[in-house]
Amino acid sequence: MWETLAQAVINGLLIGGIYALVSIGVTLIFGVVKIVNFAQGEFVMIGMYISFFLATQFGIDPLVSLVVSMPVLFLAGVVIQHFLIRRVLGPNDMPQIFLTFALSLLLLNLSLMLFSANYRTVHTSYSDSAWHIGGLYIPVAKLIAFAVAMALSGLLWVFLRTTDLGRAMRAASQNRDVAMLMGINPNRVFAVAFGTALALAGAAGSLLMPFYSAYPFVGQVFVLMAFVAVVMGTLGNVMGALVASLMMGIAESLGIQFVGADSGLIVVFGLLLLTLAFRPSGLGARRGR
Amino acid sequence: MQTSGKMKWLWLAIGAVVMLALPQLVTSSFAIDIFIRILLFSFIGVAWNLMGGYAKQLSLGHAAYFGLGAYTSTIMQVNYGISPWIGMVAGGVVAMLASLPIGWLCFRLRGPYFTIATIATAQVLMLIFLKFRDFAWGAEGTTIPNLGSAPLMMQFEEKSSYYYVVLGLLAVGLWITHRIEESWMGYYLVAIGEDEDAAEAVGVNAPKIKRDIYMISAFLTALAGTFYTQYIYFIDPATAFSFNVSIEAALVSIVGGIGTLWGPVIGTVLLETTSALLQSWLGSSVGGIQLTVYSLILMAVILWRPTGLIGFASDVYHRTLRRKPARA
Numbered sequence: 001m002w003e004t005l006a007q008a009v010i011n012g013l014l015i016g017g018i019y020a021l022v023s024i025g026v027t028l029i030f031g032v033v034k035i036v037n038f039a040q041g042e043f044v045m046i047g048m049y050i051s052f053f054l055a056t057q058f059g060i061d062p063l064v065s066l067v068v069s070m071p072v073l074f075l076a077g078v079v080i081q082h083f084l085i086r087r088v089l090g091p092n093d094m095p096q097i098f099l100t101f102a103l104s105l106l107l108l109n110l111s112l113m114l115f116s117a118n119y120r121t122v123h124t125s126y127s128d129s130a131w132h133i134g135g136l137y138i139p140v141a142k143l144i145a146f147a148v149a150m151a152l153s154g155l156l157w158v159f160l161r162t163t164d165l166g167r168a169m170r171a172a173s174q175n176r177d178v179a180m181l182m183g184i185n186p187n188r189v190f191a192v193a194f195g196t197a198l199a200l201a202g203a204a205g206s207l208l209m210p211f212y213s214a215y216p217f218v219g220q221v222f223v224l225m226a227f228v229a230v231v232m233g234t235l236g237n238v239m240g241a242l243v244a245s246l247m248m249g250i251a252e253s254l255g256i257q258f259v260g261a262d263s264g265l266i267v268v269f270g271l272l273l274l275t276l277a278f279r280p281s282g283l284g285a286r287r288g289r
Numbered sequence: 290m291q292t293s294g295k296m297k298w299l300w301l302a303i304g305a306v307v308m309l310a311l312p313q314l315v316t317s318s319f320a321i322d323i324f325i326r327i328l329l330f331s332f333i334g335v336a337w338n339l340m341g342g343y344a345k346q347l348s349l350g351h352a353a354y355f356g357l358g359a360y361t362s363t364i365m366q367v368n369y370g371i372s373p374w375i376g377m378v379a380g381g382v383v384a385m386l387a388s389l390p391i392g393w394l395c396f397r398l399r400g401p402y403f404t405i406a407t408i409a410t411a412q413v414l415m416l417i418f419l420k421f422r423d424f425a426w427g428a429e430g431t432t433i434p435n436l437g438s439a440p441l442m443m444q445f446e447e448k449s450s451y452y453y454v455v456l457g458l459l460a461v462g463l464w465i466t467h468r469i470e471e472s473w474m475g476y477y478l479v480a481i482g483e484d485e486d487a488a489e490a491v492g493v494n495a496p497k498i499k500r501d502i503y504m505i506s507a508f509l510t511a512l513a514g515t516f517y518t519q520y521i522y523f524i525d526p527a528t529a530f531s532f533n534v535s536i537e538a539a540l541v542s543i544v545g546g547i548g549t550l551w552g553p554v555i556g557t558v559l560l561e562t563t564s565a566l567l568q569s570w571l572g573s574s575v576g577g578i579q580l581t582v583y584s585l586i587l588m589a590v591i592l593w594r595p596t597g598l599i600g601f602a603s604d605v606y607h608r609t610l611r612r613k614p615a616r617a
Contacts, residue, residue, distance in 0.1 A: 036401035036405070084592070088592070093345065093400045093401065094347060094547065095595055096401070097401050097404055098347075099588065103584070103588070105536070105580050105581075105583065105584035105587075109579075109580040109581040111577075112576050113576065113577045116576070224412075227405045231405070235402070262416075262419070265416060266417075269409045272406070272409055273410075276397050276406065
């Protein structure tokens, strides 16, 4: 019983690290640019396909292709912010919600046309290896993914705390107007925030590739988790999103273990609805602008 | 627009005659099928637009009510032999009641997070119906027993009969929208859509108005769910609670003209015609092409003409014919 419980917690924690990369991106964009990026999951998908093609065409290990997927998606983020998002920033919710939503639909269906709905996998030397510690089973690929995800989150945290650009981003997320008065260039800050968020999504994609299949709809799994985690962890809060993501991973894994294989999502959505019912005030009842 | 009262009735009468005569003039069942889709999604768009357009509560979870309507009437019909005409109204009532707790939860969030919460509720309902194997057939779904020609059970041999049913639904939806537009409620809705806090500050009871319009919107969407199930003789959780229904409800309204009476209809005509043309050119072999094109149209509308095709048409009309600037 205790071993099953511990195993479920470990499984959840490891996948929760990937959820964290996606949620931190969502919350970073929400905090700084004040929009919700509905397409965040599709950038995880793109990261996966980048790693998949580098692995199958050039034999590059998915973990190494991180150095390709992250900069490519950072650039994509800067371009998207500059040419699309910048044009709909304003007090009106509708264009913001439906522009990123349209982007999500577009990327998803384009990849459906280009790559078909087939599941793509990459087999690495460590895909099947695992450590056994006192009856517990720890898959190496997931452990590496978790460790890198935590390291990247830590780096982001240090970046936001210690660099000028990071401080400017935090200032813009606290009060955009005052930050601009203090001489912060909003377009630069927004572009870096959007690019960083997409780079994190790309990293999540590359880290997933050794143990997870790539297919056009794969991003939806992760973006739903991220949205729930971001609501639970208080909108715009990077640390809150990280902790909530790990909790979501564990909750989902416990749901699968003790309620049934298809119950992970019900548990997660149930948590969201319970949070909304009992702790709504800390969770976005106040508008973030 | 400043169409005078008499002209308006004339146009409406012409429109009604054309719509009533259409299935008699065009007999190809492929074309009638497209007409039915256009009318159905116009109707769903009209239902969405009441809440999403006027009050700007941008739901992407209207599949929840579409599915509840579809399941209520189908369960009543297949398990108890009750006519879908009764089931349709019952489904509407079920959806209305369901909108109360769902709204109570989701209206705690605003803006994009309201949208996300509505997505989650539709997904939860789909997962629940996947689990209910005893009275709702689980993931396999069920087919509706085909009784041949049975108008009392909402089953017809002629496709044109379905056309008239959904035409009637759309007329009801447009009539309700028109009545709301002209009532105090319409003004309250627009005020909430413009700025909820400001509306509350001048005494609009926003929570109550939002709750009421959500109930009306849910009721109408459920009617569409019953109709669709009767039309395709099949139900399962994936089609009844399909995310695509939620997407299309919002898309047709935004592309046509959000918060306008005819916006959803015009948006549906454009999107569904595009989709039908694409299918006849390329065949249905290329997966994803329809939504790729939809998303490009949506992006173009948002970036260049956020008031939708209606706003675009009104601008062109005023600039070229009237040589006057459009209303400020």
